[in-house]
Amino acid sequence: xxxxxxxxxxxxxxxxxxxxxxxxxxxxxxxxxxxxxxxxxxxxxxxxxxxxxxxxxxxxxxxxxxxxxxxxxxxxxxxxxxxxxxxxxxxxxxxxxxxxxxxxxxxxxxxxxxxxxxxxxxxxxxxxxxxxxxxxxxxxxxxxxxxxxxxxxxxxxxxxxxxxxxxxxxx
Amino acid sequence: xxxxxxxxxxxxxxxxxxxxxxxxxxxxxxxxxxxxxxxxxxxxxxxxxxxxxxxxxxxxxxxxxxxxxxxxxxxxxxxxxxxxxxxxxxxxxxxxxxxxxxxxxxxxxxxxxxxxxxxxxxxxxxxxxxxxxxxxxxxxxxxxxxxxxxxxxxxxxxxxxxxxxxxxxxxxxxxxxxxxxx
Numbered sequence: 001x002x003x004x005x006x007x008x009x010x011x012x013x014x015x016x017x018x019x020x021x022x023x024x025x026x027x028x029x030x031x032x033x034x035x036x037x038x039x040x041x042x043x044x045x046x047x048x049x050x051x052x053x054x055x056x057x058x059x060x061x062x063x064x065x066x067x068x069x070x071x072x073x074x075x076x077x078x079x080x081x082x083x084x085x086x087x088x089x090x091x092x093x094x095x096x097x098x099x100x101x102x103x104x105x106x107x108x109x110x111x112x113x114x115x116x117x118x119x120x121x122x123x124x125x126x127x128x129x130x131x132x133x134x135x136x137x138x139x140x141x142x143x144x145x146x147x148x149x150x151x152x153x154x155x156x157x158x159x160x161x162x163x164x165x166x167x168x169x170x171x
Numbered sequence: 172x173x174x175x176x177x178x179x180x181x182x183x184x185x186x187x188x189x190x191x192x193x194x195x196x197x198x199x200x201x202x203x204x205x206x207x208x209x210x211x212x213x214x215x216x217x218x219x220x221x222x223x224x225x226x227x228x229x230x231x232x233x234x235x236x237x238x239x240x241x242x243x244x245x246x247x248x249x250x251x252x253x254x255x256x257x258x259x260x261x262x263x264x265x266x267x268x269x270x271x272x273x274x275x276x277x278x279x280x281x282x283x284x285x286x287x288x289x290x291x292x293x294x295x296x297x298x299x300x301x302x303x304x305x306x307x308x309x310x311x312x313x314x315x316x317x318x319x320x321x322x323x324x325x326x327x328x329x330x331x332x333x334x335x336x337x338x339x340x341x342x343x344x345x346x347x348x349x350x351x352x353x
Contacts, residue, residue: 028289
């Protein structure tokens with residue numbers, strides 16, 4: 001570091017009408033004895049200490065910013081997987097239904113207005129016919145007949161079909 | 172002991188077998204000017220000691236990325252200035268102090284510091300310097316105490332030479348006024 005000529009600084013002060021002494025006065029500041037003989041040692045110790053702390057914590061530059069990002073990513077991943085699982089396992093957006101109930105829900109969901117008319121409003125078919133039609137390939141579905149009927153009523157209400165009319169059609 | 176130039180120290184650090192040794196030489200070369208620069212800003216020896224250690228730890232961490240076309244001492248002074256100013260800013264925030272009270276608190280630190288032995292005149296000058304806004308104080312100290320050229324100051328503080336001259340002139344006038352009315 002090349003210093004400015006003291007004379008220039010003194011001249012500058014004089015030109016500004018200052019009564020300050022020329023530079024060089026330590027202004028009364030002191031340091032503990034042999035402080036500067038030990039300072040570089042303290043600095044080396046601090047560097048080692050920091051290095052060990054970083055190694056112990058496996059920190060890398062920018063790691064502090066990475067942690068919340070990673071946490072957000074993991075959270076988003078978990079939520080995403082959960083949503084996919086819900087979609088696959090409970091087609092009505094419900095969680096973990098028992099397998100047969102899932103099948104019923106599937107049929108209830110798939111039952112559009114035309115199917116309902118076909119199944120219910122045709123006076124020639126009976127409830128057994130409907131159940132038989134829905135039962136196709138579902139094995140133990142008969143255990144849930146009541147639930148299926150409830151589903152049919154619900155669907156009919158949804159499509160504005162009077163439940164009495166539905167029952168009379170089924171008889 | 173041979174005094175190495177900054178270029179020699181930097182090439183020893185980046186190309187040599189023992190960067191620790193090269194860095195130790197850098198610390199030994201600059202520890203005193205950096206210490207005094209920080210001490211004049213934060214006043215207390217204990218605070219200065221902490222800050223100076225942090226300055227060199229940061230220098231150690233960043234030295235391999237240091238641009239060789241810049242001067243080592245201006246880079247170290249820049250780190251030291253930033254560390255000292257951010258220490259004062261934290262102090263201000265911690266105690267919710269306005270600028271005037273910060274300089275009052277620094278005056279109290281001056282009075283209380285066992286490593287300050289200034290006489291009445293020296294104390295008056297110090298108090299006058301402490302009454303300056305922080306950045307003006309940095310400019311005054313670099314020019315008056317560190318006897319630095321305006322061009323080097325401009326590199327440290329990232330300001331034009333003209334602005335630094337104006338700032339220094341204002342600072343000298345304010346100090347003169349303080350001393351005259353005290």
